[in-house]
Amino acid sequence: MTRQVDRMVLLAASIEQAVAWKGEHRERARFAAGGTDLLLQTRSGKLKPEVFIRLPAVSARVVVDGATLVLPALATLADLAAHPLILKHVPVLAQAMTQIGSPQIRNVATLAGNLCNASPAADSAPVLLVYDASVVLTSVSGRRELPLDQLFLGPGKTALAQDELLLEVRIPLPPDGEAAFFRKFGPRGANVISSASFAARVKLSGTVVERAFLAAGSVGPRPLRLKNTEKSLAGVDVASLAVRPVSASAQGEAPGDKTLPDAVLSALGKDISPITDVRGSGWYKGQVIERCMQWLADRLGGSEQ
Numbered sequence: 001m002t003r004q005v006d007r008m009v010l011l012a013a014s015i016e017q018a019v020a021w022k023g024e025h026r027e028r029a030r031f032a033a034g035g036t037d038l039l040l041q042t043r044s045g046k047l048k049p050e051v052f053i054r055l056p057a058v059s060a061r062v063v064v065d066g067a068t069l070v071l072p073a074l075a076t077l078a079d080l081a082a083h084p085l086i087l088k089h090v091p092v093l094a095q096a097m098t099q100i101g102s103p104q105i106r107n108v109a110t111l112a113g114n115l116c117n118a119s120p121a122a123d124s125a126p127v128l129l130v131y132d133a134s135v136v137l138t139s140v141s142g143r144r145e146l147p148l149d150q151l152f153l154g155p156g157k158t159a160l161a162q163d164e165l166l167l168e169v170r171i172p173l174p175p176d177g178e179a180a181f182f183r184k185f186g187p188r189g190a191n192v193i194s195s196a197s198f199a200a201r202v203k204l205s206g207t208v209v210e211r212a213f214l215a216a217g218s219v220g221p222r223p224l225r226l227k228n229t230e231k232s233l234a235g236v237d238v239a240s241l242a243v244r245p246v247s248a249s250a251q252g253e254a255p256g257d258k259t260l261p262d263a264v265l266s267a268l269g270k271d272i273s274p275i276t277d278v279r280g281s282g283w284y285k286g287q288v289i290e291r292c293m294q295w296l297a298d299r300l301g302g303s304e305q
């Protein structure tokens, strides 16, 4: 016997209308942007919205406002990833967005949905965290801006109030001369939810780290800034993070194996506490992030092979 489920779908003609309806229906309602997360979670019974508020399509009108890059969060990942201002100022964000799902997913999925779904594996999050991005939230009571780091409370949980909609993502324009990287890992090469992901933004003075901003996904209950590890890298010569010498094989270590200084490893241990889940073992995820740090050192030191 099939069970009758009463659900209402409201098609919002504008953001204002969507926000007004959310204010009316509150926890009974969910915004539907691209629907790529929401529909699967509703079908599996994880979410049980009685009202879907279908959000209007928004074009990727990215602008520079003073010293801030402003992204319309309801634009699709495909449109944002191709935007010239994103490619100019934060190309690594475009790189991360083009690794989310497949072209079909990216053509409907939005940046807002990726963030509001609050998955620890959300691939846009680590990059936005290293850029100290903030989000603009709107409701019938007005607007507020929140550092992205404060948006994620845990798996599937955000700091949004019941009637709030995520409208914009704001990124302070990065200074010249920084290097930025993003890597994601999973059981397949494409169209895969990250078992672990890593983003870095680094300014070197010669070969010495002047400042580093690091973040990781899928290694904790939410996407994380690695603040202890960032501090441990300040003032470190990237050469000291380099390839273990061939003579190390005499001590039973494989030539070419790499190591990280104890201070960096211990800081990393404070920052991440990966658990074993469907995406991989806690041990594996920890190893991936360690390797990412070594890979980062090689990229910065120019010794990558």
Ligand SMILES: Cc1cc2nc3c(=O)[nH]c(=O)nc-3n(C[C@H](O)[C@H](O)[C@H](O)COP(=O)(O)OP(=O)(O)OC[C@H]3O[C@@H](n4cnc5c(N)ncnc54)[C@H](O)[C@@H]3O)c2cc1C
Pocket (backbone or CB within 6 Å): 030, 031, 032, 033, 034, 035, 036, 037, 038, 039, 040, 073, 074, 077, 099, 100, 101, 102, 105, 108, 109, 110, 111, 112, 113, 114, 115, 116, 117, 121, 122, 123, 124, 160, 164, 165, 166, 167, 191, 192, 193, 194
């Ligand atoms: C096959 C497949 C592959 C995928 N691969 C990846 C991947 O590689 N990496 C990755 O990170 N994700 C991946 N995803 C997850 C998903 O596609 C992304 O998280 C996507 O960005 C979600 O955006 P959406 O617009 O579809 O969100 P929706 O499903 O519409 O919404 C997601 C959640 O956010 C809420 N929401 C949406 N917009 C707003 C808003 N403006 N304000 C407040 N709340 C809002 C919704 O109510 C819902 O709870 C994949 C999904 C599928 C089905």
